[in-house]
Amino acid sequence: MFGFSPAEGAGSMTKQLCTHLRGHIENGTLSPGLRLPPTRRAAQELRIARNIVIEVYEQLTAEGYLVTRTGAGTYVADSIQTHLPVRQLPQQVTAAASSPVRPKEQWIDFDAGTPDLRHFPRKLWSQYLRDVTANEPEHVLDYGDCRGSGALREALVRYLFRVKGIRCSADQIIVTSGTSEGCLLLASAFSDLFRTVYVEEPTIGFIADIFRRLHYAVHPVEVDGHGMIVGQMDPSLPRGLLILTPSHQYPTGSILSIQRRQQAVRLAETCGHYILEDDYNSEFRHKGSPIPPLQLLAPTRVIYAGTFSKTLSPAVKLGFLLVPPDLVDRVLQTKADLNLSASGLTQLALSRFIEDGHFDRHIHKMRGIYRKRRIFLKEQVQRLFGGEVQVLGDEAGMHVQLAFRPEVYGAVDWKASEAFGVRLSSFDEYARHQGRYPGKIVLGYGKLSEEQIAEGLRRLHAFVQSAKSV
Structure with a gap:
């Protein structure tokens, strides 16, 4: 700019x-x-x-x-x-000054937010959409139920119990167009209850932005290798909403330990907080058993948020909130007041896609693909960088954390790697205060082939060596 x-x-x-x-x-x-x-x-x-x-x-x-x-x-x-x-006259020589500058269309982008869309089941998905459009009664073309399609909500009830052990009713599920809309809905619904949210630090920025835009006080709480350090939260702090990604924190990749889960629940029950559990991609766990949802520990204090943007495609534009019974009417009234809705055709197509077993099969397929890519990426990182870097984060999801030795690489401008034809994110991009996470970057591998991963890491290695020599 x-x-x-x-x-x-x-x-x-x-x-x-x-x-x-x-x-x-x-x-x-x-x-x-x-x-x-x-x-x-x-x-x-x-x-x-x-x-x-x-x-x-x-x-x-x-x-x-x-x-x-x-x-x-x-x-x-x-x-x-x-x-x-x-x-x-120029005062400084940057690593990019002698770099093999590549045009943008040749960049390898280690974006962590997009799944591999090459494996999206296009033909099958289009068949469901065509069938719903051609054969369903006219009411599916109308605005529909404010809560979302009854068929989809019932399918989600069965899916959540079968896969995650969550027991709930369809009346507790509110369909959204994704996590962003879900946060906007909750921020509006809770505005007369409290005006404070507690977010992980570092974390993806748009959630805090939504609450800040609606004039909430946003308090960051530090994250380490075991998730949010809940013990840092003073019980005398104002009542509010704790926003957590307990199954796979972004960008650290950490899991919220059981001790801290219990701490969060006790804090919520004692201080009157609610917890928003953002479960954006727990389906893709590559080692061991799936992590049980935090919602199981406190069904009356935890709002569970799910999305299909990572498991299927961002273009599906569907997610959902599982809301405690005492909050359902408040959230629904707010949704009606804001006139928020998602495509009825897409909802009905997704409900059938889930009920017919195709969603489970797609998850199983993609889990194997992502597991293989993660293993390959770790092997290539170790081969190229050796002891210069640690690969951190749980064996899950579609991204890893790379922690370079801060005493050597702490001052590297990671954005300059684009001149070498590789794009990535540093922790500072997700932090409220800059400079607190020297040498830490995020590499997403979901949408990249093994060939692209290998080439991207070669370019990253060339950049790191150039930056190190400056």
């Missing part, structure tokens, strides 16, 4: 981006009235946490460099005296 490239040893990312934008405004490169990119898009382009961009925009707005127009965006302010930039 506007030529920004962070430099090692030049201060925090927030400070550098502030200085960069401030300088371009002062020298006239960014002219008055220019609309800046939305914070989410800017964060994606810069591969940094969105909170950093928000903080920078707010800081420069406070200083008068930017103005915010409600509903329209953020703009460069008028009446700022400009001066010509002073020509300077």
Whole structure:
């Protein structure tokens, strides 16, 4: 964005981006009235946490460099005296300076959020959609039940009991278009009960963004190799919602230990908290038995959230909430008030897909594929990097954590790896405070073939050696 490239040893990312934008405004490169990119898009382009961009925009707005127009965006302010930039010689050589720069279409992207869509059962799925569209009564084309399709909710009741041991009724299940909508629904439904959420640190950013946008106070709680450190939470903290990924935390890959699960439940029962269990991909456990849901420990305090974005495809746009009985009416009324709904055709097709056993078969197939890729990736990492890096995280899901020696690689700008034709994520992109996780990155392998994994790791090795020598 506007030529920004962070430099090692030049201060925090927030400070550098502030200085960069401030300088371009002062020298006239960014002219008055220019609309800046939305914070989410800017964060994606810069591969940094969105909170950093928000903080920078707010800081420069406070200083008068930017103005915010409600509903329209953020703009460069008028009446700022400009001066010509002073020509300077380069002060620093980055690893990318001598890198084999590759065009974007040739990048190997270790994205951790997308499954392997090449194995999506297209023909079978399209048959179900065609059959539902052609043969079902007209009511499936209408807005449908606010709770979601009755057939899908009944199918989910049976699936949850068969696979996860969860006992519930169809009345407790509320179909959503995915986890994002589920969080938006809960944030709206709980707004008159409490205004505080507790999130894992680090974690994926969009959940906290949703609650922050609805004016909740967001409190990060540190994560280690056993999940959220629940013991850090003071019992005197305000009542709120604990958001956990107990079966496979992202990005660490850790499992919330039974001791901490019990701690979380006791804390919730004592302090009046509710817990949101985000179970985004526990089906893909590659070693040992599946991890039992946290919901089993406290059915009246835990809201269980599931999604089909990782198990089938993001394009299915379906998820669900399993809500404790005393909260069902509150959440349903909010859903009706917000007029949130998902495709009735897709819901009915999915219900039949599950009932006919195809969903179980697809999970079994993909679990084998992902297990094989994980093993291959670990072998290649060990071969290329040896003792320079640890592969961490539970044997599950579609990503691994790589922890490079912080004393050697702590200052590496991982975004610069793109010049070598490889894209990945550092822990700092999921952290509220930058610089706390030196040398830690995430590699997703779900959508990559073994050939792509091998080539991507070769490029990463070349980048790391180049960065190490700088």
